[in-house]
Amino acid sequence: MATAAAQQTASTQTYGAAGAVGDTTAYQRVFDAAVAADERIEPRDWMPDAYRATLVRQIAQHAHSEIIGMQPEANWITRAPSLRRKAILMAKVQDEAGHGLYLYSAAETLGTGRDELLDKLHSGRQKYSSIFNYPTLTWADVGAIGWLVDGAAITNQVPLCRCSYGPYARAMVRICKEESFHQRQGYELLLALSKGTPEQHAMAQDAVDRWWWPSLMMFGPPDDESAHSAQSMAWKIKRHSNDELRQRFVDICVPQAESLGLTLPDPELRWNEERGHHDFGPIDWTEFKEVLKGNGPCNEQRITQRRRAHDEGAWVREAAAAHAAKHSADRHTADRHTADKHTAAKHTGETGAARA
Amino acid sequence: MTAPETAAGTAAPRSTPVPAAAALALGDDALVLSHRLGEWAGHAPVLEEEVALANIALDLLGQARVLLSMAGDEDELAYLREERAFRNLQLVEQPNGDFAHTIVRQLFFSTYQHLLHTELAAGDGPFAPLAAKTVKEVAYHRDHAEQWTLRLGDGTEESHARMRRACAALWRFSGEMFQPVEGVDVDEERLEAAWLASVEDVLRRATLSVPEGPRSGAWAAGAGRQGLHTESFGRMLAEMQHLHRSHPGASW
Numbered sequence: 301m302a303t304a305a306a307q308q309t310a311s312t313q314t315y316g317a318a319g320a321v322g323d324t325t326a327y328q329r330v331f332d333a334a335v336a337a338d339e340r341i342e343p344r345d346w347m348p349d350a351y352r353a354t355l356v357r358q359i360a361q362h363a364h365s366e367i368i369g370m371q372p373e374a375n376w377i378t379r380a381p382s383l384r385r386k387a388i389l390m391a392k393v394q395d396e397a398g399h400g401l402y403l404y405s406a407a408e409t410l411g412t413g414r415d416e417l418l419d420k421l422h423s424g425r426q427k428y429s430s431i432f433n434y435p436t437l438t439w440a441d442v443g444a445i446g447w448l449v450d451g452a453a454i455t456n457q458v459p460l461c462r463c464s465y466g467p468y469a470r471a472m473v474r475i476c477k478e479e480s481f482h483q484r485q486g487y488e489l490l491l492a493l494s495k496g497t498p499e500q501h502a503m504a505q506d507a508v509d510r511w512w513w514p515s516l517m518m519f520g521p522p523d524d525e526s527a528h529s530a531q532s533m534a535w536k537i538k539r540h541s542n543d544e545l546r547q548r549f550v551d552i553c554v555p556q557a558e559s560l561g562l563t564l565p566d567p568e569l570r571w572n573e574e575r576g577h578h579d580f581g582p583i584d585w586t587e588f589k590e591v592l593k594g595n596g597p598c599n600e601q602r603i604t605q606r607r608r609a610h611d612e613g614a615w616v617r618e619a620a621a622a623h624a625a626k627h628s629a630d631r632h633t634a635d636r637h638t639a640d641k642h643t644a645a646k647h648t649g650e651t652g653a654a655r656a
Numbered sequence: 657m658t659a660p661e662t663a664a665g666t667a668a669p670r671s672t673p674v675p676a677a678a679a680l681a682l683g684d685d686a687l688v689l690s691h692r693l694g695e696w697a698g699h700a701p702v703l704e705e706e707v708a709l710a711n712i713a714l715d716l717l718g719q720a721r722v723l724l725s726m727a728g729d730e731d732e733l734a735y736l737r738e739e740r741a742f743r744n745l746q747l748v749e750q751p752n753g754d755f756a757h758t759i760v761r762q763l764f765f766s767t768y769q770h771l772l773h774t775e776l777a778a779g780d781g782p783f784a785p786l787a788a789k790t791v792k793e794v795a796y797h798r799d800h801a802e803q804w805t806l807r808l809g810d811g812t813e814e815s816h817a818r819m820r821r822a823c824a825a826l827w828r829f830s831g832e833m834f835q836p837v838e839g840v841d842v843d844e845e846r847l848e849a850a851w852l853a854s855v856e857d858v859l860r861r862a863t864l865s866v867p868e869g870p871r872s873g874a875w876a877a878g879a880g881r882q883g884l885h886t887e888s889f890g891r892m893l894a895e896m897q898h899l900h901r902s903h904p905g906a907s908w
Contacts, residue, residue, distance in 0.1 A: 370706070374697035381899045382731050382908040383687075383724075386694070387717050393697050394710035401703055439899055439908075489908075497906050605698065613701020615818070616755045619811025620702075626810065 335536050340466035343409040351535055354528065355465050356410050357426070358537065360417045363403035364428035366396045367421075368602050372436040373445060381439060385489065389442060392482050399475050406467040422607045430588065431518050433596030440493055440500075440507035446486010447560075448508070448515040448553070454479050455549045456519065459539035468537075487556065494561045501561075508557070509565040516580075517588045519546040550578050675782060675839025676727040677743070681881055682783070682840070683723030684744035687734060688889075689765060690716035691896055692752055701755055708800055712762070715793040722786055735900035739883070739890045746880040747829040749889040756808055756818035760826050762801035763858065768833045770798045771850050775842045783840070802858050809862025816863065823859065824867045830855075831872025835881060 327346040334341060341347055370393050377393065380386035404414040420426040431449055436442065457479065460472040493504035520526055520542040532538035540548075550569075557564050568581035590596065693713035700706040724730040747765055752758045773794050776787035808815040834848040856866050879885070900908075 367703070370698045377694040377697055378691060378895050379899050381735075381903070381906075383717065383721050383734055385908050387714060387721070390694055390697070390710055390714050390717065394707055394714065397703055397706035397710065401707070404703075492908055496908075497903060499903060500906055609699045609701070612699075613755065615812070615814050616701035616705075616808070619815030620807045622815075623807040623811045 335464050341464050342466045352410050354532060356407055356412050359403055359407040359468055361427050363400050363407060364421045364426060366400035366403060368428040368432045368606060370396045371602055371605060372432055373442055375436045376439060376442050388485055395478050402471040402474060406471045409467045422610060429518060430591045431514050432602060433591050433598045434514050435598050438503050438507060440503040443486045443489035443493060444507035444511040446482050447490055448511045450479050450483040450486060452515045452518040452549055454483060455545050462539060464536040490560055505562050508562050512565050516546055516583055547577055550580050554578050678837050678839030679723045679726040681743040681837045683720050683727065684742050685748050686716040686723065687720035688744045689748035690720060695752055712797050719790050735897045739885055739893055741883055744880050745832055746886050749885060751888050754818060756822040759801055759804045759808060760822040763805050764826060764830050766794060766797040766801050767854050768851055770794045771847055772842060779841060781841050805858050805862045809864040819864055823864060827867040828870060832880060837881060
């Protein structure tokens with residue numbers, strides 16, 4: 301947001317808080333123009349409070365999903381059936397922690413903090429993706445998550461690479477690259493099972509049967525029931541509607557399922573020549589709502605494990621903070637000695653300037 | 657995955673002798689410790705440690721795969737041997753315990769592994785090419801363990817006490833790292849002296865003292881290398897091997 305950003309930053313600095321009330325309309329105009337021109341909004345730019353709040357909510361929940369999403373897959377790290385698969389799975393779960401870190405950083409550019417966001421996750425005030433409340437019951441679930449869940453996530457997230465908020469869009473570029481890799485690995489895992497022994501094939505089919513509908517629910521409620529959609533699209537946080545993305549995902553998955561030699565558990569699924577899309581059966585929105593309300597198969601388990609990891613790790617974080625405090629004092633003392641000896645006057649001057 | 661050997665780890669010498677016993681011992685160390693670190697996924701005290709512990713686990717798994725492949729088929733060796741055929745140190749099979757136990761185990765092992773791989777990389781034995789690569793990874797593992805030892809030892813009263821308990825609990829497993837392993841050409845005495853000097857220095861800087869008591873009891877001395885393990889190890893293997901064993905002959 302090159303020129304508009306510069307103007308806004310300049311005017312904020314010139315007029316400060318005193319001019320804020322009168323200038324809001326002007327700021328709003330510059331913001332609207334930037335969004336209309338597909339420019340990126342950056343952390344120091346003025347933005348409407350509701351835009352900021354929506355982004356904090358969305359980015360935080362995205363970050364939480366990465367962190368909670370480690371659990372269903374980590375469930376199989378210690379039981380992975382070959383060393384190669386174990387290495388792939390470990391790398392994936394590690395990537396997810398990394399994605400969580402990027403996203404918390406992106407959220408922090410909006411004036412919140414990771415601790416605060418984690419606290420909201422742990423107390424249930426912020427949500428994570430409903431998909432991670434389903435259990436991983438067999439090894440094939442690891443493949444189904446890669447293929448379907450990561451596939452749905454990518455379909456959702458690729459348009460976010462063009463999201464109007466710069467830090468979020470840039471985080472998504474990095475994340476999508478890694479997610480596509482995971483998705484291919486998941487597909488390849490399922491393919492190995494599908495072409496393996498009859499027991500392995502059955503395991504793969506069972507996993508796809510259990511993960512298909514929850515994956516379709518990842519796109520959120522139907523367009524006519526989606527509370528935030530219209531505003532998010534106007535702000536160019538969102539680029540496509542829930543139903544549009546869901547349709548795109550179904551169209552991508554059908555031929556992939558065929559080449560996997562697996563079926564999708566929907567008797568109404570068929571190609572519609574007229575629409576140029578696949579028709580598919582109705583989604584069980586009651587189940588979706590129950591899972592969102594906390595009544596899914598693993599809601600309790602996921603959040604309990606997350607809280608326990610956090611609580612049991614408290615002494616470690618306190619120790620790290622205490623150590624850093626002791627030793628930053630050491631370093632400060634050492635710096636001062638050095639400064640006193642060599643460039644006392646200059647050092648004081650610089651400190652004064654930095655403070656002002 | 658290189659040679660069709662039996663899973664027992666008792667391969668006969670070949671024309672270009674790969675020291676299978678040594679590859680198994682070092683490979684099992686890496687495999688088992690990697691598995692233990694993998695158990696942390698989703699349970700770490702801070703997100704950065706989710707990344708770090710998984711990263712170390714992956715490095716170790718990579719080493720294990722190369723080493724086991726030098727001795728036979730990596731998956732056969734990992735999944736189809738029973739407890740008594742594993743040659744890893746008892747130290748690496750110890751349960752994770754709290755974060756302090758995990759860090760002390762890492763400090764003891766990664767210091768040993770770094771010194772060992774540095775020596776192996778400098779030599780011209782069969783492990784030199786591998787060690788030349790792994791020594792960089794292992795240096796990172798050692799630094800990670802040392803930094804956490806300093807933070808926790810010289811952190812709060814509680815973290816200090818937990819580190820003291822962890823050091824005391826794991827100390828008796830530290831002697832077996834310096835039992836000779838057939839086919840690993842290093843001077844164990846020199847390695848042990850360097851290890852002691854390094855660990856003592858880190859512990860001292862962390863305001864911790866070196867534990868008293870034996871570093872290898874009569875039972876523990878070199879026992880893991882002979883396939884004599886501690887009780888939790890069998891359970892760990894049961895979990896690790898269950899799926900693979902349930903589908904004989906399947907590929908994944």
